Amino acid sequence: MTKRIFDAEARQGYSLIAPPFVYALLILAAPLLTILAYSFLTDGYLEVVKEFTLENYAQVFSDPIVRKIMLRSLLVAGLVTLVTVVLAFPVAYYVSFMVRPERKSMWLFLITIPFWTSYLIRVFLWKVILGYNGVINSTLTGLGIIDEPLTFILYNVNSIVLTLAHAYAPFAILPIFVALEKIDRSLLEAGRDLGESRVMTFWRVTLPLAMPGVIAATLIVFIPTIGDYVTPELIGGGKIPMIANLIQVQMLALDNRPLGSALAVTAMSIVAVVSLIFLFLNRRFLKVRQ
């Protein structure tokens, strides 16, 4: 065994992965472990007292405000995921099935255009569009369609969902597109040949075979949105915080690092559990496909 580890080829392999490995260790693992350690220590106001305690977690699980914000984060992430995936599917389907092969790469290119501007600027632009005196409201009042500016599109969950769904749309479109591209077109003809209409063929053949892509899209959208900080801060106007905003408040504004860390670890665990459920589903669908 030792002999194998140190043969020339293995040594070369290890030396090649060493720099990124060390980098990942320093940048990812070390802060993560620090947070994990902090979450079990006592808060001594402005400083962290090195005394083991489960008090932080007790507070996280008992505090109704934390629970409310946690549930809101789950709800918002769930809604964003639902809206994004449901809207992304037809787009991916269109590009995969309707667009001529030589045009597909151009379509994919167009879909990635929103990435050319920074996430922050895109969020700000949505604020300009949705705001009290924003594009939508001034247009509608200017045309005399409404007297008062619409308020249900800014500083609430709707506007957060709208903004995030737009921001993450390409992340959902691409994996679904890839899954659809992999479907052998003769399978769809076989479905028709065996007596099913186009709709039923979609339901019985296309959709099940696209499921791995749909589940990948769900995970890719759900995981980052649940911890999103910028959009609730700017679009929500700070009035409807999500879990990341709460962590920021505890960590920086209130300087309660142990409680902030416990919140972060809890949020991470919840995301992990949800993701594992999805991964399990993904595996079940994939099992038959290979």
Next chain:
Amino acid sequence: MSDGPKAMIECQDIHKYYGDYHALRGIDLTIREGEFFSLLGPSGCGKTTLLRTIAGFEDISSGAVLIDGKHMEDVPANQRPTNMVFQSYAIFPHLSVAQNVAFGLRRDPRGKAEKAALVEEALGMVGLKGYGNRAAHALSGGQRQRVALARALILKPKVLLLDEPLSALDRKMREQMQVELIKLQRQVGITFVLVTHDQEEALVMSDRIAVMFEGGIAQLDEPEALYARPRDRRVADFIGVMNFLPAQIIGETDSHVTVQVGGLGQVDLPHSQISRANPDDPEPTIGFRPETMTLIGPSQPHTQARETEAVIDEVVYYGDMTYYDLRLENVPEPVRISMRNVFGRDVQAVGTRTRLAWSPGSLVLFR
């Protein structure tokens, strides 16, 4: 139509354009009920397009398709009394073997247990009894082929369409499946329409064959007729091996044509042995199959047949057969003769002077 067998598929002057490309050029075709029919031709000749037209996957530009006497113009693929075995088999990878076979039974009013029995029966028919619970992706090529067959036949279609179903199998498997398909077709009595580019496959399996070139049917005949009397030189070239010798027509009467054949001499051929030459090569030529002539060893006595002197140019040994390329006098290209390696017949050596025995009955004049 009351006296002969019933027509199952009628194609009436079908034209199909892809943009400017004229893929099908006036196909007129009648396929009889219960027949094993093949569409044979090189790739790009339109045979698959014609099959997909019958299945309803392609619209036609003009003409009509009738299945069992009914116009199919407004009948979509899913409502046609046809089922297809796809070239890629198109087995649903997310379903088990039994679920694949039962796919088309969804709207069948029968109960669950009855359907399961049907599936098992269909699997038994293709030799896959007990494979129902297997995952589709765990099957070999030959097994997928059988699942595709069971999945189509369980619906008892009036016509089974097969799109190059054996092309992905290895040689041994292919030969085995050919025999099984013939047996299966006799057993179920359904009209089979096979698309293939493999002339041997078509000859082995079909009751009748339509040879297609460039979107049209060049000849529609029974296998024996197609092989022995190709109607034009393209068909002769495509099916089996045919030798060609230069020829000169020196006289013609009501009953026969007198031809001077390069290397063989003068022969009288009845009109039934005359086929069309290629339009781009109108020079008359004589064609004959390798197995219609025989080599005679130097010690063998003379035969009743006509004999021609020849020199062996090349010997290709196939085990059961030997192919000889022979040089004839005044003929630039060698001709190929095949001989069965029966007991007591030695394989002859290159360079041997030998005699070739033949009869005018095996010659076809292309002009």
